Amino acid sequence: MKSWVSGARTAGSAGVLALVLAGAAACSGSGASGGHGTAGSGSSADGAPAVITVTLAKDTAGDVVPDQPVRIAVKGGTLGSVTVDDSKGDPVPGALNAAAGTWTPSAPFAVGVAYTLRASASPSGGGGKPSTDQVPFTVETPSSATSMLLDSITPAKGAVVGVAMPVSVVFSNPVADSARAAVQSRLKVTTSIPVTGAWHWFSSTRVDWRPENFWKPGTSVTVDADLDGVSNGNGRIGIHDYVHTFTVGSDVETVVDATTHTMTVSESGKTIRTLTVDTGGPGFQTWGGTFAVIDKEAEVEMTSCSVGIQCTKGAPNYYDIKLPSDVHLTFSGTYVHFSTGDTDPGDSTSHGCVHLSKADALWFFNTVKEGDPVTINGVPKNAAPDNGYADFNLSWAQWTAGSAS
Incomplete structure (x- = not known):
């Protein structure tokens, strides 16, 4: 019941790439930034234009790190504004901290996308014209x-x-x-x-x-x-x-009582069937708590070795058998199903699974779906909440304490 997906690649240790956007004044108006921008015109009467230097965080491969601030330094002036557009010309939201000389995107830059940063600065003393320059850059797609x-x-x-x-x-x-x-x-x-x-x-x-x-x-x-x-x-x-x-x-909920060996199945709050079950015997107690059904299979090969019970063929508690109508509850191997070794449920003799008669197991298999809750009461210990999808084995306070924000 999983949807398999693949992802992206990343940056290693961050480095920097500095681009000088505006250098000495030039009559042509071109900056000394290798074609990355255009400095505002100025003359000796007006005063020298401010020099803007943009520093993009880079990884060891020389690629832009998409979730780091862009640093903008100004020599001989004051930083005015910074804007960034993507390759479609759409503005990229971000925040300028002029005092710190940083512009931070509201969300990381998208990989494989080209951007253009434009910065403006006013020269010190108010005698020259403002410098307005731009830097194109691309956030490269990371390798696998x-x-x-x-x-x-x-x-x-x-x-x-x-x-x-x-x-x-x-x-x-x-x-x-x-x-x-x-x-x-x-x-x-x-x-x-x-x-x-x-x-x-x-x-x-x-x-x-x-x-x-x-x-x-x-x-x-x-x-x-x-x-x-x-x-x-x-x-x-x-x-x-x-x-x-x-x-x-639909709201289909199941409650197993290991003390009375019963299973009650309800839909929309109304009981639709009560079944007789077998649960774990001494040393093999069934896990308790509330489980969301992981998945179900028409037949599963059950082996004692796979769950760490017994790997020696012929030894007590050894088994290797294919069983029908299997509803999966935990990653550690708890199922609700029929067992040919336990054809008359009603006690506590299983190796931890919940056993039903063959007819009842088939009915239950056809009734429940992924995510339906199965709650098991009357057992010594609840399962860990990450043993399958037993998320509701944590209180709400315990749950929210595990959030990163």
Whole structure:
């Protein structure tokens, strides 16, 4: 249920490139900037024009670093204005700090795009004409070796999911602590029905967004991961804007009680079936908490070795068997399914999965979908919230504490 995407490349250690935009006065009006700009005309009577020097942050390959300020120094004058246009002539939003001599884009420059910076300065003493100069530059597309890659965005484009489904963004390479706020600011979630939600960083490579409470059915959700020009703080830069739209479907919720060995399935708040289940036996207790269904498969090969129980064939607790009607709850291997080794559910003898009869397992498989919540009560310990999509195993206060902003 993942949509696989690839990303961009980045800058290494930043260097600088200085461009002198206006030099000594020239009768022709041309500056000494190698064709990068035009200095204002002046004469000895008017006074020498101000000299403007633009410094673009550069990586070790000589490419412009897209999320760093442009520095503008003025000799013999005062910086007046700075504007930047893209190759279409559209203005690029940004902020000028004349005192510091910096112009900072509101969002990182897009990679693979040409820009033109124009700066003006007034000469000291008021005797000369203002200098107005321009510098063209291009933000080169990073190479694959230095790109910020996305492993996946879940849910997939066009998916219809349950009310507990989070948005999960997984990066191929770690995002530095210092860069998480900037990266997070470029991850936008918009909804057709107003909802309170927040991002939570589980690790340097995974960040999830969930609403405070379950989604309302019928909500249309758009995820815009505009990572173009954003640094991951570890020498990588993004080059793409990824957009996923999905829909929240019907409200189907499941509650398992391990003490009574029952499973109650409801739709829109009304119970539609109560089923008998088997849960984990001593030493193999089922994980508790609320899980959003990861996915489901008609058949899965279950092996004791894959979950670290037993790898010696013929030993107690060894198994290697293909089983039908599998609803996936955790990355560590918890499923709701039918087991040929447990054909009469109603006790606690499984190796951690939730077992149903063959008919009930098929019915459940056909009833639930990705993102539907399955809550398991009456067990010793809840699963970690990043073991699958158990995001709701954190309180709202715990959740928002994991945001980078």
